[in-house]
Structure formats: C-alpha cells, structure tokens
Amino acid sequence: MQSMLAAAVRHELLTLPYYDVFDWLEAEILSDGRVVLRGEVVRLTTSDDAENRVRRIESVSGVVNEIKVLSLSPRDGELRIALYRAIYDWNSPLFRYAMRAMPPIHIIVENGRITLKGAVATQLESQLASNAASHVSGIFEVRNELRID
Numbered sequence: 420m421q422s423m424l425a426a427a428v429r430h431e432l433l434t435l436p437y438y439d440v441f442d443w444l445e446a447e448i449l450s451d452g453r454v455v456l457r458g459e460v461v462r463l464t465t466s467d468d469a470e471n472r473v474r475r476i477e478s479v480s481g482v483v484n485e486i487k488v489l490s491l492s493p494r495d496g497e498l499r500i501a502l503y504r505a506i507y508d509w510n511s512p513l514f515r516y517a518m519r520a521m522p523p524i525h526i527i528v529e530n531g532r533i534t535l536k537g538a539v540a541t542q543l544e545s546q547l548a549s550n551a552a553s554h555v556s557g558i559f560e561v562r563n564e565l566r567i568d
Contacts, residue, residue, distance in 0.1 A: 424448055424478050431472040432456075433521065437465050441499050443525045443536045444469055444486065452480035459487045459527050459534075461499075495528045498557060502526045502533065505551040513539075513547055524548050524565065531559040538566040 425448055432444045442465055444458040454473050460466050466486040474482045489495070506524055507517035516522045516539070527534040533552050539545050549563040 421448060424452075424476070427476050428454055428473055428479075431476065432469055435465055435468050435472065437462050437468070438521075440503065440522050440525055441528070443527055443534075446473065452478060453483060454479050454481075455483045455485060457485045459489050459529070461489050461491065463488050489527070489529050492530070494557070495530065498528050498531065498533070498555065499526060501555045501557075502528065502552055505555050506535075506548050508551070511547065511551065513544060513551070526552070531557060532562070533558055533560065534562045534564055536564050538568040540568060542567055 428446045428448065432438065432446065438444065442458065442460040444456065447455040449455065456469055456473065466484060466488055469486060470482050470484045473479055503526060506513055506526065507522065508514060516524060523537040523539060525536045527536060535548055535552060539548065545563060545565040545567060548565060549561055552558065552561045
C-alpha cells in the first residue's frame with residue numbers, strides 16, 4: 420500500500436506542467452497517510468499545483484506543504500541559464516542527460532548559491548557537474564548533493 424501511494428505521489432510530482440530542471444520536489448509519506456512535500460521551486464504555481472494534485476490522491480489523508488518558492492531575482496535567473504549551459508554543454512559527457520524529457524541533474528539557485536540534486540550514473544559524472552557549476556562566474560557556493568545510481 421505504502422509503495423503504491425509513493426508511486427502515485429511521485430507520478431503526480433513528475434508530471435506537473437511547470438516542474439523542470441530548476442526545481443526539486445520530494446515527498447515523505449507518514450504512517451497516518453499524510454504527505455509532507457519538500458523542495459525548492461521557481462514558481463509559486465508549481466508549489467500550489469503539487470499540493471493540489473497530491474491532495475486529490477485517494478489514500479492521502481492530508482498534505483503538509485513545506486516547498487520553498489525561490490526568489491525570482493534577475494541575477495539568479497541568469498545563473499540558472501549559465502549553469503544549465505555549463506553542465507549540459509554539447510561536448511560534455513553529461514550532454515546525454517540533456518536529451519531526456521526531464522534531465523536528472525537539477526540546478527537549484529538561491530542568491531548565488533547553487534545546489535545540484537538528482538542522480539547520475541558515476542562518481543565522475545557527479546564531479547564533472549560540480550566542476551562545471553563551480554566555473555560559472557558569479558557563484559558563491561556549489562553544494563553537490565547528486566546521488567550515484
């Protein structure tokens with residue numbers, strides 16, 4: 420039952436219309452059927468849509484929305500584009516990930532501080548992503564939270 424609910428929640432989050440590589444969402448399912456939503460998103464509507472979609476799943480008893488909406492500063496917006504280009508550059512081994520409907524390396528930008536989240540196949544790819552991000556000018560910090568799958 421718990422795994423079916425987790426799969427349903429995951430499906431709803433991954434199919435949100437404006438969820439993209441600059442957002443990160445995760446969910447925790449509590450024993451009483453409540454779902455705690457966490458993460459960072461660029462648009463308020465993504466947070467609201469995530470909550471509404473998960474709330475409509477039949478076996479969910481409630482939703483706790485702890486999703487943080489990131490600032491829409493022009494500087495952070497410029498950094499998002501520069502980071503995407505640096506990480507998914509056409510001549511990088513990571514370019515193959517850019518071809519997916521949802522690239523697995525998520526780039527979270529908040530006030531010039533970068534967090535890389537998601538999953539890659541190897542430790543080398545994780546290091547390549549982190550190195551590419553750290554070479555973008557105007558960044559204060561890069562935290563690499565990529566998992567190796």
